[in-house]
Amino acid sequence: MDTAFKVGEIVRSTAGRDKDTYYLVIDIDNESDQKIKVVDGVKRKFNNPKYKNSRHLESTGQIAAEFLRDLKDKKRVRSEDVRLILKDYLSKEEVK
Numbered sequence: 624m625d626t627a628f629k630v631g632e633i634v635r636s637t638a639g640r641d642k643d644t645y646y647l648v649i650d651i652d653n654e655s656d657q658k659i660k661v662v663d664g665v666k667r668k669f670n671n672p673k674y675k676n677s678r679h680l681e682s683t684g685q686i687a688a689e690f691l692r693d694l695k696d697k698k699r700v701r702s703e704d705v706r707l708i709l710k711d712y713l714s715k716e717e718v719k
């Protein structure tokens with residue numbers, strides 16, 4: 624299931640040691656659309672993103688609007704902000 628990911632999208636890892644870990648997409652390699660930079664705010668901070676192959680990620684269909692707003696306004700994005708975004712998403716998913 625190879626889909627086009629977007630910056631600010633919440634994704635889940637489907638392969639590797641980090642399987643079932645949720646990440647936030649912060650950048651996409653324009654040349655190949657295969658390598659995607661993701662962060663979780665805990666092990667992978669914003670200044671040290673993880674490169675994942677797009678085939679090893681699954682889209683949740685959720686876009687973090689506050690993250691995109693901060694990028695657009697050129698505000699500094701902290702790892703704490705990423706942790707809060709993912710925590711909010713996971714708490715909403717548990718309710719479902």
